[in-house]
Amino acid sequence: MFTHYLFVFAQVHDEFRIPELESIAELHGFSIKFPDNPEDKKTARPFMVLGLESEEHAKVLSERCILVKYICEFYARGKTYEELHRENQLRANQWQKYAADTSFKFMVTAFNHTIPQWRQKDVVEGFSYMDFQGKIDMKNPEIILACFEEYRDKHGTTRAKDEGDGEFEEVWFGRLIEVGSARPLVKKFDVKKRVYYGNTSMEAEMSLLMANQTLASPGKLIYDPFTGTGSMAYTTAHFGAFVYGSDIDGRQMRGKVKPPGIIRAAAQYGIANRIMDLCTFDVTQNPWRCGGLFDAIVTDPPYGVRAGAKRLGRKNVRPTREGPPPVHAPRPDDQPYIPPTRPYELSELARDLVLLARYMLKPRGRLVFFLPTVTEEYKEVDVEAMLCEGMELVANSLQDFGSWGRRLITIRKTTTEEYPPPTFDPAHAVTENVASHVPAHKDFREKYFQGFKKADTEEADQDSEEQQ
Numbered sequence: 301m302f303t304h305y306l307f308v309f310a311q312v313h314d315e316f317r318i319p320e321l322e323s324i325a326e327l328h329g330f331s332i333k334f335p336d337n338p339e340d341k342k343t344a345r346p347f348m349v350l351g352l353e354s355e356e357h358a359k360v361l362s363e364r365c366i367l368v369k370y371i372c373e374f375y376a377r378g379k380t381y382e383e384l385h386r387e388n389q390l391r392a393n394q395w396q397k398y399a400a401d402t403s404f405k406f407m408v409t410a411f412n413h414t415i416p417q418w419r420q421k422d423v424v425e426g427f428s429y430m431d432f433q434g435k436i437d438m439k440n441p442e443i444i445l446a447c448f449e450e451y452r453d454k455h456g457t458t459r460a461k462d463e464g465d466g467e468f469e470e471v472w473f474g475r476l477i478e479v480g481s482a483r484p485l486v487k488k489f490d491v492k493k494r495v496y497y498g499n500t501s502m503e504a505e506m507s508l509l510m511a512n513q514t515l516a517s518p519g520k521l522i523y524d525p526f527t528g529t530g531s532m533a534y535t536t537a538h539f540g541a542f543v544y545g546s547d548i549d550g551r552q553m554r555g556k557v558k559p560p561g562i563i564r565a566a567a568q569y570g571i572a573n574r575i576m577d578l579c580t581f582d583v584t585q586n587p588w589r590c591g592g593l594f595d596a597i598v599t600d601p602p603y604g605v606r607a608g609a610k611r612l613g614r615k616n617v618r619p620t621r622e623g624p625p626p627v628h629a630p631r632p633d634d635q636p637y638i639p640p641t642r643p644y645e646l647s648e649l650a651r652d653l654v655l656l657a658r659y660m661l662k663p664r665g666r667l668v669f670f671l672p673t674v675t676e677e678y679k680e681v682d683v684e685a686m687l688c689e690g691m692e693l694v695a696n697s698l699q700d701f702g703s704w705g706r707r708l709i710t711i712r713k714t715t716t717e718e719y720p721p722p723t724f725d726p727a728h729a730v731t732e733n734v735a736s737h738v739p740a741h742k743d744f745r746e747k748y749f750q751g752f753k754k755a756d757t758e759e760a761d762q763d764s765e766e767q768q
Contacts (some may be wrong), residue, residue: 302351371472550580
């Protein structure tokens, strides 16, 4: 039987909330009942009433979900306090057991607004009919009764401090049972406080959300094929997983001093013993000789805004050399040989990543990665076209930057069948869907530096010429 709980979310990354909740529930083997009314399931608001089978499940979610601020046993909601009090009285059987001798306090707060202290007192006195006989304890109460007022977003407007006070959209009430204890991890893993990071290091909050999507937990083995400076390694290892990382450029992993930068940062977080190994190789020329090794693959592929993806090979094919081969001459210095690389186009990389995951993941294993897309060009088929037999889409959450955004894609391996390793043939990046629609992430780097306007400009110039 499900009990209703009021979830109060941090007002960031709203599209990531439900996938995170579902992932942690799947990890711990319980269900969440979401609202039947589509309006109540919209993530633009920071409040949502969800069904859980146990208060213990609420504790699990609050301890692991980065976007959860508070979880309350839900009592009532209303457009006005009169409506709220009527509904609260109908649910008296839920709170009357605390009325006789339980110490308590009230917490009155608001979203997008600051309630004056004098009105907070009025709000509390409005619940006098509950007739709590226990001691009022502001420091260490046995229960906390929480009241949340929800106001429209007023950012960008000039107004007096108390303007619009009491003109809320809706008010929510319940018994506070958990405060989100995972949110402080955002400060713990703050990139600016890290002993080793680079200009492409993933911000802490997002790397924690990615770690939750992998279902990271003790005993699991997780791989990052574009590990860079290791942002995903630290957060997945924090949740108990063992991490293996690789990159085509070992300098990013090592840094300029010893021990390697990733190991130094991992030691800062107390998880250096969970970094299994760090290797330098091109993922398209990888050393893996068998599949089914990893519980998850998590990565932020380089897409060219600050650093572009590379693979071994020359940009231009050398002409055939005539005559006898040149005589080998030793290098005049002791520098190691650095093989040539060529760009790795994003749509090609994304398709290869899915095929690699199908080969390398255990059954039910997850692939979690970011995919940048042009907002006006994006269609659902962009992601669907990347899928292959044995792989299914779990979540697709957008972090919107306006003209472009990046999507956190979560894909699950659904098959126990063994597949051959991918060939990394560029032809695999082209699917039957591309003929009618070019993916919004194809040639993303070029589109980004052109300001996403080149195609429109060329079209306008062509129309102008035709009119002349």
